[in-house]
Amino acid sequence: MLKQPKDKSSLVRVMNSTFFDLPAPKNISFSWNMGSMLFLCLFLQILTGLLLASSYSPDMENSFITVMLSMENVTKNWLIRYIHANGASLFFICLYYHIGRNMYYQSYLYKHTWFIGVTIFILTMATAFLGYVLPNNQMSYWGASVITNLLSEVPYIGPDLIKLVWGSSSVSAPTVMRFFSFHFLLPFVIVGLTIIHIALLHETGSKNPLGVLSINNKYMFNPIFIFKDMLGFMLGLFSLFLISLLFPLTLGDDENFFNFNPYVTPIHIQPEWYFLFAYAILRSIPNKLGGVIALTAAIFILYLMPYMHLAYLPSTFYPLNKLIFFGFSVNVLLLTWIGMCPVEKPYILTGQILSFCYFLYYTMSPLLNYYWEKTIKL
Known part of the structure; x- marks a missing residue:
C-alpha cells in the first residue's frame, strides 16, 4: 500500500511509479495501443465539444441554422465540427477494436476492469446518440423520434417515460435542451470511469497474446511502450485530420443537409x-x-x-x-x-x-x- 507523499517531489515519484513504471508484458502487440488511442480520442472529443458548445443554441427552431451559420462565420469552426464528427467515428473504431481484442484474448476474466469498460462503452453510445440529435437536421430528428419511441415498450411506465424524455408530446425544444445537457455532462462521467478503469488495470496488469503468466518477462511501461503509444497517436491524428480536411462528409448522410421537417419522413431512417x-x-x-x-x-x-x-x-x-x-x-x-x-x-x-x-x-x-x-x- 502506497504511503501518503509528504511533498510534491514525493507525489511525482509516486505518480511515475504508478503510471509510467508499470511493468507490462514484453510480447504485447499493437492491439494493446487502442487503450491509449481511446484516451486521446476522448480528450479530442471533449476539447472540440467545448468549443462547439460555445456557439451552439439548444433550440428546436434555430439549432440547425445556428450550426450552419457558425461553420461559415466562426473562424475555423467548420474544421472543429468535422474533427468532432469524424473523431466520433475514430473513437468507435478504436473502441470496437479494443473490445474485440479483449474478447479474443479473454481479458474479460479481469471482471471489475471489464465491467467498468462495458459501462464506459454503453455511456459512450448514449453520448454519441445524444450528440447526433443536436444539429436538428432531418435525419437526426427522425432518428431521435424512432429511438426514443422504443421506450414505450417499457412495462407500466413506458408512456410516462417517453414524456419525461421528450418534455412534451413529441421531440421538441425541451428534448433538445435535455439532450444537450446530458451530452455535455456524460463525457466527464466517462473521464471519471476511465480513471477507475486504468487504476483497476494497474492492479491486475495487462494480459498478453499467449494468455499465460509473465511476471518475470516484463518491461517497464516507460519508455518503450510510451514510444509505441506516441506512434499510435501520430497515425491516429494523421488519419483523423486527413479525413476531416479532404473527405469530411464521407461518413455522413445526405439528409443531414436539410432542416428537420416533422411532416416529411425520410425514405430510409x-x-x-x-x-x-x-x-x-x-x-x-x-x-x-x-x-x-x-x-x-x-x-x-x-x-x-x-x-x-x-x-x-x-x-x-x-x-x-x-x-x-x-x-x-x-x-x-x-x-x-x-x-x-x-x-x-x-x-x-x-x-x-x-x-x-x-x-x-x-x-x-x-x-x-x-x-x-x-x-x-x-
Missing part, C-alpha cells in the same frame, strides 16, 4: 454507422417489444461474458475458436451493412440470420473452449 449493427438486430425482430429486448441484449450480454467462460486454457490455443471469432467479426460487419439496407427482401431474412449468429457466438465459443479442453485432457 438510419443512425450513424457505428450503431448500424445494433439497429439491424432491432429491425430483424418483427415484434417491437422483441426488437427492444434483442437490442438491449446485444449490448448488455457483454456483462455476462466473464460468467460464461468455462475453460481454463485461453481460446487462442484452439485454431477452430480463432476461426469462430473472426467469423463473428465478419458477422458484425455484415450486420452493419444490413443496417444501411432498406427493409425489404432479401435483407430482412439476411438480418435475422445474422442476428441469430450474433447471439449464437456468445454461447458456442465458451462451450467449444470447454469441449476442446476436456478432449485434450482425455
Whole structure:
C-alpha cells in the first residue's frame, strides 16, 4: 500500500511509479495501443465539444441554422465540427477494436476492469446518440423520434417515460435542451470511469497474446511502450485530420443537409454507422417489444461474458475458436451493412440470420473452449 507523499517531489515519484513504471508484458502487440488511442480520442472529443458548445443554441427552431451559420462565420469552426464528427467515428473504431481484442484474448476474466469498460462503452453510445440529435437536421430528428419511441415498450411506465424524455408530446425544444445537457455532462462521467478503469488495470496488469503468466518477462511501461503509444497517436491524428480536411462528409448522410421537417419522413431512417449493427438486430425482430429486448441484449450480454467462460486454457490455443471469432467479426460487419439496407427482401431474412449468429457466438465459443479442453485432457 502506497504511503501518503509528504511533498510534491514525493507525489511525482509516486505518480511515475504508478503510471509510467508499470511493468507490462514484453510480447504485447499493437492491439494493446487502442487503450491509449481511446484516451486521446476522448480528450479530442471533449476539447472540440467545448468549443462547439460555445456557439451552439439548444433550440428546436434555430439549432440547425445556428450550426450552419457558425461553420461559415466562426473562424475555423467548420474544421472543429468535422474533427468532432469524424473523431466520433475514430473513437468507435478504436473502441470496437479494443473490445474485440479483449474478447479474443479473454481479458474479460479481469471482471471489475471489464465491467467498468462495458459501462464506459454503453455511456459512450448514449453520448454519441445524444450528440447526433443536436444539429436538428432531418435525419437526426427522425432518428431521435424512432429511438426514443422504443421506450414505450417499457412495462407500466413506458408512456410516462417517453414524456419525461421528450418534455412534451413529441421531440421538441425541451428534448433538445435535455439532450444537450446530458451530452455535455456524460463525457466527464466517462473521464471519471476511465480513471477507475486504468487504476483497476494497474492492479491486475495487462494480459498478453499467449494468455499465460509473465511476471518475470516484463518491461517497464516507460519508455518503450510510451514510444509505441506516441506512434499510435501520430497515425491516429494523421488519419483523423486527413479525413476531416479532404473527405469530411464521407461518413455522413445526405439528409443531414436539410432542416428537420416533422411532416416529411425520410425514405430510409438510419443512425450513424457505428450503431448500424445494433439497429439491424432491432429491425430483424418483427415484434417491437422483441426488437427492444434483442437490442438491449446485444449490448448488455457483454456483462455476462466473464460468467460464461468455462475453460481454463485461453481460446487462442484452439485454431477452430480463432476461426469462430473472426467469423463473428465478419458477422458484425455484415450486420452493419444490413443496417444501411432498406427493409425489404432479401435483407430482412439476411438480418435475422445474422442476428441469430450474433447471439449464437456468445454461447458456442465458451462451450467449444470447454469441449476442446476436456478432449485434450482425455
